[in-house]
Every structure is written in C-alpha cells, then in structure tokens.
Amino acid sequence: MTTPIPNPWEASFPPSLRDYRIDLASLPANAAALAADAADRYQANTAFGFVLATGASTARTFKEVDALSDAFARYLVHDMGLQMGQVIAVQLPTSLHYPIAVFGAWKAGLIVTNVNPMYTERELRLQLEDSGAQILLASDMFLQVAQPVAAALGIRLMTASMWDFFAQPVAAAIREKLTASGDFTPTMAFTRMVDALRTGDELAKVGRRDHPVALYQYTGGTTGRSKGAVITHQNILATLKMTRDYLDAYDGPRSGETILTVLPLYHIFAFTVNFLLFFSLGARNVLVPNPRPISNLRSAFEQFEIEWMSGVDTLYVGLLNEPWFKTHPPKLRYAFSGGTALRPSTAEAWQKLVCPMLEGYGMTETTCIVSCNPPNQKPRLGSVGLPMPGCEVRIVDADGCSLALGERGELLVRGPQVIAGYLHAQQDSASAVLDGWLHTGDIAQFEPDGYVRIVDRKKDLILVSGFNVYPNEVEDVLSAHPGILEAAVIGVPDAVTGEAVRAHVVLRDTALTAEEIERYCRTQLTAYKVPKQLVFSAQLPKSPVGKVLRAQLRTAG
Template sequence: MNLTQQLHETAKKMGNKPAYYFMDQSSTYAELDGAVTKFADGLSKLGVKKGDHVALVLGNSPHFVIGLHGALRLGATVIPINPIYTPDEIGYIVNNADVKAVVTLDLLVPLVEKMHKALPKVEHFIICETPQGQASELDSASLSVYPKMKSFTQLVASGDLGFQGPELEEDQTAVILYTSGTTGKPKGAMLTHKNLYSNAKDVSDYLHMSEDDRVITTLPMFHVFCLTVALNAPLMNGATILIDPKFSPKEIFRIAKKFEPTVFAGVPTMYNFLLQYQDGNPEDLQSLRLCISGGAAMPVALLQVFEKKFNVMVSEGYGLSEASPVTCFNPLDKPRKAGSIGQSILNVENKVVNELGEEVPVGEVGELIVRGPNVMMGYYKQPEETAATIHDGWLYTGDLARMDEEGYFYIVDRKKDLILVGGYNVYPREVEEVLYNHEDVVEVAVLGVPDPNLGEAVRSYVVSKNPKLTEDQLLIYCAEHLAKYKVPSSIEFLDELPKNTTGKILRRALKNQVIQTK
C-alpha cells in the first residue's frame, strides 16, 4: 500500500464525504481522487514518466494536494519547495534535484519568466490559477511566448479518469525534501513510498484519527511536519482537512467557529500568537480534542497557560525530515509530560547513545538516534553525507537528548548549530555564505538568539573593511538572497571575531557574550 493508493481506496469507501474545505468550499473524496487521476494522466501526456522529478512550488491549496498525489500516482518523485524562497534558492533545488516539471502559482509567473533559461532541465512549468492571480498571465499569447508554460486547470480538464498508473514499489523514492546541510547548501532527503505511508499510518493510528476528525491544516504543506501530520495522516482514515492558505490567529478562530475542528497542529510560535490574540474566544476552540505541537521545543509555561485558557491538551512530538518525520509523540492514553517529546511511536525505535554509538543509562544525555520504516533512503546524490548520517540502519539526528525511566524523551540541546525560527530550520553556514559574498564583508559569524515570538532569531556578527557599511544595507542584501525567515533580525559590527588558536571562529564565545549582556 502507498499514499495515493490509500487515497483511492478511501474514495471508494466514502466518496461523498468532504476530503477538504478550502476558502469555505468543499471537495469530496471522489472529486479529489478524480482530480488526482486526471492530473496524473495530464502529466503523462506531457511526457512525464515514472521516476521523473516534479517540483511543487506551492503554498497550502488544493493544487498542492492534487499535485502531490497526482505525481505520486504517475510514479514520479515530488520535490516540495517553499514558494517564498528567493530565485537563487529555488533555482539551486530545482537544478540539483534534476526536476523535469515545475508546478507553481500564477502569482509567480514573472519569476518563471526570469528563471526559465536558468533551468534548462525543466521541460514544463504548470501554472495554477488563483483568485489573486491575473488571468491574462495565462492567455494564449503568453503561452505561445513561453511554450513551456501549461495551465494546471487545463491539464486536469484534459485528463482521463480511466488512467491506470504504473505499479509502485515500496522502496521507490516518492518525495525528496530539501533540508539545509552542513555545507550551507540544502541536501535532499529521499523518502520512499514505504517511509511516507508507514509514518502517516503510524501517526494516524497513534493519534486515533478517524473519519469524524476535522483537522486544521495551516502548517505549510511543503514542510514535512504538515505533509505527514496534517495532510496525509488525516486523509489516511477519511478525516476532513480544513486548508488554511496562511496562518493568522483571526482566521484560525474563524475556521474553528465555522467548522468545529477536532485537531490542530502547529509550531510553538502559532500557539503563542493564538494565546496573545485579544479577540480569541476560548469557546471557539471547544470542539478540539487534541492540539499537536512540533518543529521546536514548546516552553512549558506557554503550554500550561494555553491548555488552561482553551481547555485542550497539547501533545508535543518530535521529528525530522530524514524520518518522514515523526519518531516520538506524547501518548494520548498515558500521562502527558510537559517538556517531553513523548515516547517512541508505533514501529519506530528511539535511543540515546554516546559518541561510540553505545546506549547510555536512563537520565544521561547523549545523541538521539532513530530506527524504523520511516527512516530515509539517504541524501540525493550525496553518498558521503548519507554514510555520515545513517549507521547500521540507525539515523543519527544530531540532537542531544535524555530518556527517563518511563521511556519519555527530552531534547536537551542541539548538537549542530541549527537555529529554529518559528519552527523553520536555519543553518548559520547558509546565512554566512550569503554575507561572505558581499564585497565589504571580511568575516562573519551567525548564531541563534532567544526571541519571545519566534523561539529564536538569527543574529549576525560582521567584520567589515568598509567603515561606512550599515546594518540596513546588509539586511537588504540578505533579503535579496535568503528567504524572509533566514534574514538576520540584527547585525552587529565588530573589529574582530573571537577565535581559537587554530583560527576557528568561536560561536560559543559570541553566544556567551549575548547571555552576559542580557
């Protein structure tokens, strides 16, 4: 069994049930499954075959759901990409992933027009029409000038409901998720059909999701947290997803009041915004049976205040792209432990080890490693990175953790220098590479600092050879080359950066300086 086959089976059993609501309009499982089949056939007619790579540069929308499952049904590999990435970031992933077709919004047509020559491997740009877009962007004249452009709507309309996709092997790559690497360039985690199906099923079973659930899907669909927990897991058992294009407290409360959701999944930042929203009425969330938090550690104080105000349990979990992503969740049938990421979910093993890979005693800190059917095949075209991350079937997460006597895990710190901004991963090296490219920058160090709203913020320390260079100039430069959440919140100029005897820049010394000045 795989995700798209499961969707088809669900549609046969409960075809008239709403699969999703979007902009207050519903679509049944039968309608969704039909659109998926027709899109798969449309892709096939364009020459996309089993094993080809299809990128989805989309936000939360039916286009993403149809594009994802349609490509999977054809046997293609899907590469989800954040649509707010800069042209440089999008271009790198599309080229590195050997993408044959790109599915994107009509709002990004000007970007496509600028980038299509820089993406020679891409044979088709499939444009999704949106209410905010301009219909004139996709008229016949435009399509004739840019023959690689195709209409998503027309592609689905021309598809055949009788299309029979190829047989899919469980160890075939289904999705490649790009995550920042130690080199500063994103690396693609190859997730198989088995990886994604097993994790969606195990999460769905673990959280007791059923056809009676209505799940608010406001986390970004291109992110693995949403992909499994708020999209594929609900669809696994016939639940209804309530698609929110962009998170805002006002819209969440409106959706909750209108559709009476039973499950909400978000990162701690979202919970903080919901808690601080002055017009938020606790009664509007009374239908929720469960709130799920992940992407970053949730402050215990925030968790407790949120639960008290809205009278709903928040279950924290843990995951990473390389594990499809979920490995731990606080169980629903046992006491929830504040500050813990919970216990191992079904069919997944977690343990804490020392530098030799030996399991450490209960309560001791070590590196968290994971094994199970959800662990990735490896990194795309990066065998050395794969070998450094997976040993004897165990995925080394790079996170420091401890386990208590009841098998609950706690993340203590991050072994790597990862910065979590509102649940999004930011690696210092990636930001440093951009700043180093500025002609006036001599040295730079980037680290994460506490932020009351986002959990962490990016701070940069720069040594410049131009005394007239300003913080604003560098911030504008960063904004041109980095996604918004990766742009530093502040830049401090120093005469020199702290280093050890070998000349290595000491981030820890800078972090200690931040702590001392608080």
C-alpha cells in the first residue's frame, strides 16, 4: 500500500506560501474594522455600484459606506436599544443596503443572520425562531411573506426599497414602476432603513462593541432542514487573510478593479468573496439585484469595465447562450466558479470566449472556501485547485485512515475558517466536526501534485451491483452532448442491481430520443454507469444560486 504524502499541495505553492502560518492574534476582533480601514485607504473610490436591468445605476464610496454603517449602528443601539449579541435578520436582494446593514450591525455588536428573500412563511419562521432574531430588515417587495411572520413572532420590522439610494427623478420613476401593482407600505409598525440612517446620523457615536459571533449562516437545506452555522469574526477574518495571501501570490485582484456581483449576497460564496474580500482589497463591486432573466445583466456589462465575476455553472451556461453576450463578450481577467460542480463543457466554452475560469470548493461550514485554482492563464479544468494556505486537508477511507494520492475517499478539512458547530444542534455539530476536522461528506482525490478533485457527494454516490457510480461523471457526459442543455443524475432502487442510474434531462434539441442518448452514453461510459432510466424534464429544480437539487428529484420518485 502506498504511503500517504502529507500536505502534497505545498509542492505546487510558490515559495511565499510554503510553511505558511497565520497569526490569529493579529486579526481584528470584529470584521466591521474592514469598513473603517477601507475608508482610510480608499476614501472616495467607488466601493459599490448598483445597477438595474433598465440601466439605472447609483453608487457609494468606501468613505460613504463606512459613514452610513456608523449611522446604522447608532440607530440600532440608541434608538432601538439592541444589546450586544442580539440578532438581526437581513432578508434583502443584492443591493446597496446589504453592506451598510451588515457593517452597521457588526459595529453595534449584533449577530447577522442572512435570509433568502424567496423563503415561504414556513421557512422564514423557522429561521427567525431558531436564530432568535429581534429585528427583521426586509425588502418591501417581499412583505407579503415577511410581515405576517414578523407580526406573529413579535419581531420588529425595518424595510428597504430598491429606489432608496437613487437621486430624483430616477428614484420616483423606479418607485412608480415597482409599486404599480400595489402599495408596499406595511400595515404593522415599521421603520424605513433610509429614515433610520438619517436619524442615526444625528445620534451619539457607538462605543466599541465586539461580539465574537458574526453570523448565524443557515446551510442550504438540500439535505434536510437548514442548520445555523455559527461563524465567528475570527473565522471570517482568517478566511479573508488566507485567501488574499493565496491570490496575491499569483495574479490576484487589485485595488480599483471591478467585480460583478450576480450571486445573492445572502449566500456565503458572494458574501465572503465578492462583498468582503474584494471590498477589503479596494475593488469595486457592481451589484445586480436579480440576474433572472439573464438579459438583466446586459446593462451591467455595457456600463462597467468588469475584470472579475463569480457565478455557478448554470449562470455561465445562461450567459453563453445569450446572443448579445456571444457577439460582444466582456474582457474579464478571471471568473470564479463555486457553489456547485462546474461542467468541463461549460468551462471550456467560457475560456474559449471570455477568460480563464477558476473553479473552487468550499462550504458554509468552512466560511466559504477550502480550495481554489490559482489565478493564472492555465487553470486546471475538472479540479477545484489547491487548498488555501493555513488550511489542512485529508482524504480518508471509511475507517478514517488517510489515503494515498489518486485514491478516492471522504474529504476532511481543518483550519481557522472551520466553524465550531451549529446553533441549537449539538448532535449535528459533534458528527460534523471531530477533533477539529470537518467531515464534508464529499468524495475527493488528490492529484499527484496536490490539486484536489471533487468526485461527488458521499450521499449522492450510486451503488450499482457493488460498483460506484458518481453522478457528476454521468452528468458531465450527458451535458457534453450538443442536444442536451443540462442533466441531473440520481440513484433509484432496483430489484436486480440494488440501485440503478436515473437521468433527468433537459433537451436543447427536442427531436433527440432516449435511444439516441443511450447509444451516445455507451460510447462514453462503462455499461453499469449508463442511465437505465431516462426522464425528460422541462427544467430541473434548483436552489436560488443555481445548484441542482438532486434531493427533490429523489423525493419526487
């Protein structure tokens, strides 16, 4: 048996990253320090631009974001009387309100819980009750759900409007268009965020309030009920330090560059990378509140010189299918991909038309990141790159023994970005994090030079007559067919083989038959991997960030 090599990725690091050590004691106690630091460094440079599908846009500088978040903190503390360690729920689309609210809440010593604006009343109530939120900051576009839940739970309500930061007459025009179908004014007592900012600007300064916990970040819930990952300020700041040092060792982002933020800021990927990391670097974020339909992004690409963006496979596929995008592709330096597996066909098409694609890997429980392809002109397609410096990774068998290079097993992670546990879920915490090692539930392997390749989710593994079938591999083959737009593969019970492979397929060419797909698969896959069942679907169920929800397909039967 081959002996496992410890930290095989370090040989692929540039000299500046080898034997990397992070000094946690040197990090600030509160991530809100990023706002003041960026204001001092970057002053009147634009921190956030906000652009609508119509082309209307507005912006705020680093200095303005710091000042506005100060005002928000003053209002939360002096007017609302919130105490350090209490919880504010933020249920907003991507907008200028978001960074101001988060930095202000942290300055006030509050814990933020990010909430999906598309939640139903049941889902919203579960998160508000579990997190113990005292105040809900919600977009007035979603009050039909937010208001009855806040009223039932006795939670104070604050509202935000899409037109808040626009100057007249643009603000009035946006308001008129959005409220044409009805009034957004709540029927219960509430405060508008813009009024809170004006009031807070006149109040006394808030003294330093450093609570150790920054976020109750709820997991996607694709494997069951969402759990609140307890993410500390140290988790966040360590993640930013490690990631920044890693990117800086290559061709990383620079002050003054622009990143397009399409993914929702309530998701840990965009929250950490787009919002916090690029903000701390002095880069400009171009915020788009809703990327659906994909044509909503056209005005952002036309108005701004964008060097970076982040997204998921389905977003990149959507852009590649847009005639306006293909005719005038933007001149990006790099694009990040995460949140769900990136198909090789997508990466190859994107790199041929636009720029190198940097696929990475992470989880809510790792404060977004574990590994990423380094920014250079030849990222390794099919790999999620190298582990972050200061992060430990093991690949183990069922007995917890480390495996040799190339062997497949469960991916374990340890480092300062890993959470200590979940809120109100000691049993889940104990099973997920053992002796500091997070058991990810993902099947992975090390390549000879330490790059990490994610094979599949442990729970998604399909066992056909004792042979392992990894859905990602079958999905990659199906999606490479020119007549197939996308595919999702699951295992279903089978009386003969134990499990069988079922493929849910969305066609690009509606004339394509099941027999033709099967013949194609047999030229690309070993017999036991070929889908035994084929289901044609109009669309696949997806999470708000575009991740295909295999669990829903299994439940549907």
